[in-house]
Amino acid sequence: MDTWLRSRMHELNDLNSVINLASWDREVYLPARAASARAQQLATVQAIHHERLVDPRLGEALARAGEGGPDFAALTPDERAMVRVLTRERDRAVRLPARLVTALAEAQGEGLQAWREARTTKRFARFQPALEALLALRREQADAQGHDGERYDALLEGFEPGMRVKRLTPVLTALRDSLIPMVAALGEQKRPFPAFLSGRVYDTGKQWQFTMRLLKAVGFDLEAGRQDVSIHPFTNSVHAQDVRLTTRLDPAWPPAALFGTLHEAGHGLYEQGFSPEHHRTPLASVPSMGLHESQSRLWENLVGRGRAFWVHHFPALKEAFPEALADVELDGFHAGINHVVPSLIRVEADEVTYNLHIALRYELELAMLRDELPVSELPAAWNERMRRYLGITPPDDTQGVLQDIHWAWGELGYFPTYSLGNLYAASLYAAANRALPSLEADLTRGDTSSLLGWLRANLHMHGFRLPAEERVRAITGEGLTDRDFLAYLRAKYGALYGVKL
Amino acid sequence: MDTWLRSRMHELNDLNSVINLASWDREVYLPARAASARAQQLATVQAIHHERLVDPRLGEALARAGEGGPDFAALTPDERAMVRVLTRERDRAVRLPARLVTALAEAQGEGLQAWREARTTKRFARFQPALEALLALRREQADAQGHDGERYDALLEGFEPGMRVKRLTPVLTALRDSLIPMVAALGEQKRPFPAFLSGRVYDTGKQWQFTMRLLKAVGFDLEAGRQDVSIHPFTNSVHAQDVRLTTRLDPAWPPAALFGTLHEAGHGLYEQGFSPEHHRTPLASVPSMGLHESQSRLWENLVGRGRAFWVHHFPALKEAFPEALADVELDGFHAGINHVVPSLIRVEADEVTYNLHIALRYELELAMLRDELPVSELPAAWNERMRRYLGITPPDDTQGVLQDIHWAWGELGYFPTYSLGNLYAASLYAAANRALPSLEADLTRGDTSSLLGWLRANLHMHGFRLPAEERVRAITGEGLTDRDFLAYLRAKYGALYGVKL
Incomplete structure (x- = not known):
């Protein structure tokens, strides 16, 4: 070159x-x-x-x-x-015309301000005109960047290159329709909330030490990255040899640190895995946000909320928190970290209900962009779907339509990447299990190296050589599908809840 | 504009x-x-x-x-x-021609490498050709940037805008000739090395807490800056509202943290003191390295090694280290942190001997640049001056001519700014005492705000409006002089050592 x-x-x-x-x-x-x-x-x-x-x-x-x-x-x-x-x-x-970039930046500033005030006063109407202005600008952006009649595609392209509404909608709709009865069936079991997560204290210094142990255990290279603490955990890669994660320490809620660290480690392992010959080039990047999320969710959920992983790590966790976990054994812990309950807040949702939160947002933002849903009707549409999908109703808009920051600055097209991440994660993990018959046994010994090696060779080292779905197809033999994810949920939660899903 | x-x-x-x-x-x-x-x-x-x-x-x-x-x-x-x-x-x-910039960068890389190897093998000859090459490039640089026949001026200009050899040499020479007999007179007192600095252990966590206390005490704004830990303490200002200091924690040597923090805080207070209307402009900068150093030395030495400061802070220090300081009282502590002894290593030198280390380096680098001293004769010239100025001889070159990193990458013209800092610091502090008759009394109460307010108004807020010496003259009525510094040493060390200097 x-x-x-x-x-x-x-x-x-x-x-x-x-x-x-x-x-x-x-x-x-x-x-x-x-x-x-x-x-x-x-x-x-x-x-x-x-x-x-x-x-x-x-x-x-x-x-x-x-x-x-x-x-x-x-x-x-x-x-x-x-x-x-x-x-x-x-x-x-x-x-993207410079004029539009400036107008968007200003509207985003106003949107954030209006959103904050709407939350404080619990009045959606305060936010409504700002969101309408942002939607108008996003339509302009979509038209400037080009599309085949579906403006949402142009926005989605910014996060999920190659993905289109006509490919995505059927998958997310089918997923939604499979999840609604599953959530209802699990809810009928009326499992109590785990006692070890109610009002017990977990020393934050010990939590930090344990997250560092987890990072080493999953193979995150602490000589090519680091972990710090922040209010909202995130991963920010400065370079493949300088990948920075954060975690959150809450004395009353150790899952924030444990699964926050595993989630960000998943992102970080992907970024650390690029080929050295791709460093400082456009190939040293992840093909899509959904594929990025597949790695965080794979380590957080498929591995990190799995029983095999905790067969190895639970004794050390118990040793770190002898009082809080005195009456807890491995199976109770495993059940507790996989407690399913319909809840109002997306970021606190378990892995069964989570994608219903996304389906709701995707449907609403698509309808708004298409001008099929007036912004004034958004709160009612939100609450109606919450009731239909999860059987609950927000007491006010701060716990409903105003909860996420994404719309506050007019970010449309991002939400579906979370579900894509969950679906890709399950498909990749199923492929890994086919390729590595000893994987579950490896995990019970605390050995994640076979899994990481497989992910490195099949996914991480390729960077942006192929778009996300093509890369997944090259690995699993199939592109985007909800089959592996639903099979995973049915097997895992069927066993945990003793019910046929 | x-x-x-x-x-x-x-x-x-x-x-x-x-x-x-x-x-x-x-x-x-x-x-x-x-x-x-x-x-x-x-x-x-x-x-x-x-x-x-x-x-x-x-x-x-x-x-x-x-x-x-x-x-x-x-x-x-x-x-x-x-x-x-x-x-x-x-x-x-x-x-500066691009070709020269590249050549310098390469020669600096080679210089550093050769210097490291010369230190490991204790063979100056390994470094000699690299230093010769760097000198040749620095002469080229000086000629490119322009001078009136004195190449050193062009290099000095990079650190001390406006300063010239013909102004600097008489001051540093007179200072040297006053210091040599002073060091000898103090040496005759044969004071033993302070016991509390010999083989006692100071918890590094407690040291850290104490440095944070010191930062608050001197008025460093921790909402517009921060302190971290590094191997070599330094200050790096990202912005006047984002000034970053580091300190060093050594369990056997608390002065590293105490005076390291006060030194960097002095730099940091200067950077934090720029006028808001100068932010993001060329005026939000310090006129010279010497003037920058005047602020670090003022807080480290004039304030921080003064008795008044420790009248207030010593009780808390003793409380932090009750065992190590059990047998130490205020006056013994004050004497201990002002122990004068000729030593081989500049960065460990006390404030009486320190400027002799600088005089030596200034004279040698000036002679080398002028082609009056062949690099091959540098070690001998170094050792001869060490004997003459400080009465000691390095056992090998790593503790002599190879100790500093400056020449390793061809940095000439920087060393004298350390002495300028010491001289400016004393003159500014003398002026502050004239303007603030209650200053010593304020310090004994732990109140440094009058001093900081005076420095802010007279120095910090002006940024780079004037060159360093003009700014000092505007404040003190006089430019560069060794009079205030020598008077300070004579009064302080005459009293501490009970000898007329």
Whole structure:
């Protein structure tokens, strides 16, 4: 590849690295009074990144190196993929008028402000005009970036390249229709809330130590990354050798730290797994948010809420918290961390009910963008679906339609990636079990290396060589499906609850 | 001022901010395997900063706004100072050929490598050719950047704008000649090394807590900055509201933390004190390294090693370390932290001997740059001066000529700023005492706010409005002088050692 093009790829990558570093720092170590200075610094570097990305010379170099261009024949397959990925990113940036970027940023600021005030006063009406303005701008954005009549596709493309509404809707609808009776059947069992998660105290220092143990246990390389504490756990990769996770420590709720760490470790293992020859290139990235989420959910849920994993780790957990866990044994613990209950808040939902929260949001944001649902009717539509899907009704909008920050700044198209993550995770884990017959036995010995090795070789090291669903198909033989996920839920929760699902 | 010029100032400032953030992070939180990735990220952002700085359009805008330009008359005095400071920085950057920058970077890499190997093998000869190559490049740099026949001036200008050899040499020589007999006279007292600093253990957690207490006590704003731990303490200001200090915790040597923190706090207070209207402009910077060092030394030594300060803080220190300090009272502690002894290592030197280490280095680097001292004769010249100034001889070059990293990467012109800092600190502190008759009494009550308020109003808030010596003259009525510093030493150490100096 052209030296100049290669060096531009490195430069864009390095700029992203410092943006990620400054964003990470903002959440973990930024002094209180530095918030506006940091916002300015980020805006400056992001503007330079944008300027370099839309630079016409880069467009020309990419055209020469792309399919049909004079330099294409001389490129390796990986170089062609790099050109493809960067061209796609550049085209989307070029198509977005600067005026629209500015208008969106302002509307997002106003949206956040209105959303906060609506939450404080519990009045959705305060937020309604801001959301209407954001929707209008998102429609403009979709039209600028291009679509085949379905504006939502253009927004979805920003998070899930290659995914389309006509592919996604049938899958999420079928999933929803399978989950509603499953949740109802589990609810009929009327299992009490686990006692060890009610009013017991778990020392946060011990929790921290245990999360570090978990990171080592799953193979997260602490010489190529680190963990810190933040209010909302997140992963921010500065570079494949500099992957930063956070966890949350709540003395009354150890699952926040245990499963927060395992979730972020899943993201982090993916980022650490890129091939060294892809570093500082567009291939050192994850093909979609859904595929990224597949790795966090795989480690958090498929592995981390599995019995085999805790056969190995529960004795150490009990040793760390001898008082709080005095009356708890492995099976009670396993049942407790897999307690299913319809709840109002998405981020607290268990893995059975979770995707119903997503189905609801996806349906509503799609209808709003299509102008099929007036924003004024959103709260009623939310509550009606909550009742239909989960059988509960929010006491007020802060525990309903105003709970997520996504719509507050007009983020549409992101929610479905959570469900895609859950579905891909189950399919990948099923494929791993087929390929590694000893996997469950390995986990009971605390050995996750066979699983990580398989994920590295089949998924992580490939970076962005293929779009998400194509990559999954290459691994599992099938693309997006709810079959593996539903089979996993039926087997696991059927056994835990002693009921046929 | 022109909106475009103002926005360019902001952009350059923000780029410096992220460079500083990434540099800070490298020293405190970077995962071990991310070192080369971080070096690449820093190089990328530094290259962009350089590109924007030498951009001809910026040169034209500065020419229009500078003295004699059409826009000059409309500017405020502060805006004129901004233009002056940025023009100076830009001119220096423009005059440095890209080829020389690359050659220097390579020679620095080789220099560091050769220096490390020379230290390991205790063979100066291993380092000699690398230092010769660096000297040749520094002469080229000086010629490119311009001087009046004294190349050293061009290098000094990089750290101490406005200072010249012909101004500096007489001051440092006179200082040296006053210090030599003073050190000898104190040495004749044969005071034993303080027992509380010999083989006692000071819990590092308690040390950390005490340094945080000190930061609050001197008025460092922990909502506009933070402290972390690193191997070598340093200050790195991301922004005036985001000033990052580090300290070092050594269980056997609490002065490292106590005076390390006070030293860095002095730097940090200066950076936090810039006027808000100067933020993100070239005025939000310190006029010279010497003036920066004056603030670190003022808080570390003039305040922090003073008796008044410990009248207030010693009881708490004793409470923090009841065993190690069981037999120590205030006066013994004060004497112990001001123990004077000729020693081999500059960074461990007390405030009486310290400037002799600098005189030696200044004389040698000036002679080398002038081609008056062949590099092959450097070790002998070093040892000869050590004997003459301090009466001791290094057992090997690692404890002599190879001890500092500065020459390892060809940094010439930096050492004298340490002595300038000590001299400016004493002059400023003397002026503060004249202006604030109750200052010593304030300190015994633990109140440093009058001193900080005075420094803020007279020094910190002015940023880079004036060059260092002019700023000092505006405050004290006199520029660079060794009189205040020598008077301070004579009074303090005469009393402590019961001897007329």
